[in-house]
Amino acid sequence: MEDNYCCFYSKMVSKCSIGLVLISLAIVLMVRVLYVIYRCGKPLPKGASRSFSTLIVLGSGGHTAEMLSLLSVLRKDRFAPRFYIAAATDNMSLQKARSFEDSVAEKPVVKEASSQFTQIYRSREVGQSYVTSVWTTIVAIVHALWLMVRIRPQVILCNGPGTCIPLCVIAFLFKVLGIRWSSIFYVESVARVKKLSLSGLLLYHLKIADQFFVQWPQLQKKYPRAHYVGCLM
Template sequence: MIVLGSGGHTAEMIRIVNYLSFENYSPRIYVYADTDSMSIEKVKYLEKNNIDYKIIKIRRSREVHQSYYTSIYNTIYATLESVPHLWRECPELLLCNGPGTCVPLCIIVFLFKVFCITQSTIIFVESFCRVKTLSLTGKILYYIADYQIMQWPYLQKPNNENDKIFYI
């Protein structure tokens, strides 16, 4: 399952997916936010010669410039909306790179793992433009993602030698 954001997040994720072997990662399930219309076209272009993929729409947990306080309701709704999709699809891998849309999905996958419902792996790729601090999503997923991939080594928190963090 591949979570898309809007704009730069989708562009980064499409670049990452281009390096995947579609035979090994099949079927691919793309998840996008309900207010994002550009990501669908990018996925369709990427998958133009393939039929083994699916696109799922969920509510965006936080709009750009929306206050954190008011985004709580959207996040709760998006989380509840994500449960049936994750239950039905039961992905082995959840690949995300920073949009707030991925937080509800990651929370549900994490809870599924805690309750032994699934053994999905969560891989979070911090946006390449984050050079000094982790994104809000990165700070949240730091504790629940199985692996984090970052561009810049000094984004790692000090004294966490056992973290599953990789640098590219």
């Protein structure tokens, strides 16, 4: 009888210990998430590197044109090296990015060293069935994780394409885990006048973006944490 009681007591103690460890880990994780959210948007500390490796997410439609227009007014030496990413089925965006880099590069050596171009798998193509999209979503997430580990950007610039979501989520998780701190700057498309895009809604409400910019004053009133910067095009 005593042996059974001791065995039962040992199991209870073991379960309680595991439970306490899990609760402690959950508390630590929650505190870390709150700290990351608090730190998001804070200026970089003094003595930070003069230039920042920058990941630029391009998209079909007008997203790429808007992003290149934004890049044209940024200091190229401040945001370098630059890594351009577009969906695997979007060839035009990378061509435009290469043309942009050719137009701003003063020397071929500088151009080659300061910019790189790559593609990322989409989670789901237009018209793709939801059944097959489960596998493609897994592949896209793994690919995004590999790209983030390889590039390890200090700054991420995006303006709405769906391909930015897995990259930004992984960047946020890297912050929480202390792997890499990437400042995420999201600029909502000028086409969004009254309502944010799905990408914008996710990054805004989940507080993933460090800085969130809109180009119409009515959007800033509707989403008060956003910064109104006027039309950038």
